[in-house]
Amino acid sequence: MSAVLDAAGPQAAHIGALWWLTFWLCVFVFVAVMAALGWAVWRSSRRARARRNADAGAGPDVAPDLQPAAADERRLGISVAVSVAVSSLLLVGLLVASVFTDRALAHLPLDNALAVRIIAHQWWWEVVYDDPLPDHVFSTANELVVPVGRPVVVTLQADDVIHSFWVPNLHGKKDLIPGRISKIEFRADREGTWVGRCAEYCGLQHAFMAYDVVALPPDKYAAWAEHQRMPAPEPASPAAQRGRELFVTGSCMLCHAIVGTTANGRKAPDLTHIASRRHLAAGRLTNTADSLAQWIEDPQQFKPGANMPTHFLPHDDLAAVVAYLETLQ
16 A cells, blocks of 8 residues: 555645545544444443343332433434534535545646557557657557656557556556547656556456556656667577567567567567566566566466467577567667
8 A cells, every 4th residue: 555655746646645634534433433332332231230220129010211311312313413414524525625636636737748648458558659750759568658757648548448547656547448538647756667557447367457657867768768769679699680580470570560670560569679678468477588488488378368379489489589589678
């Protein structure tokens, strides 16, 4: 819980403040209700003992008085009325706080905002960095890198079913609905790396549909973006060269794209700089050579139902493909 409430931007801070307000009000109500219940039980048991003693002293021929006293009835009515009034005031207070929080979320200055498009697929995230200059547009997958202190406007789209974009350290949830375009704005005020999740059940691998959000200082972000616009480097080793040949002549290039090669598929993540990413398969695996080899060989063992098929490659060919992909920094 502490990580989720560790706000890294103004929107998350507003939401966190509302969460804490709701939490402490709920604690107050819970303690008050438990105290009232304990007091009522104690008072009831004390009165029951007093009534039994009084009835025992009155003799067997006297019927017990089962009618509540008028004063007790009035006190009970006042207690109920006060409880209802206090509960209503607390609920109205939460409603007002929620309205003010919603307004605060919408007041983010968007001067010089970074424009990003995110398209959700079953089960991975396509991230497109837009720019007025077409040759400055580039794509990544399952990783959103943003500059510290600069607002980000994310345009959200869904390719198949309803998904939900959620980076709790930066903002609340926003649904991605097929056929509709929505937007979310946030700003990261400090350097760091956080995990985003799909917050709407979207199928079998919903639990394994994560992405990294990395906030870099402006100069480091500019260097990162410039590097992302570059095509894939030429492989130097014979193994990597063999791996590129296998990639662009096999089935991989039908779905994946690697800028600078003939692979131009658009149905799966762009792999131009895959070796620079922290994770594979939308957060399912750490990005290592062994994990990459296992993922290529049998992705269904990690994400059953994923669109990537099993590849029955000879060991040497598999090693060559991994060697090539490891060069794509």
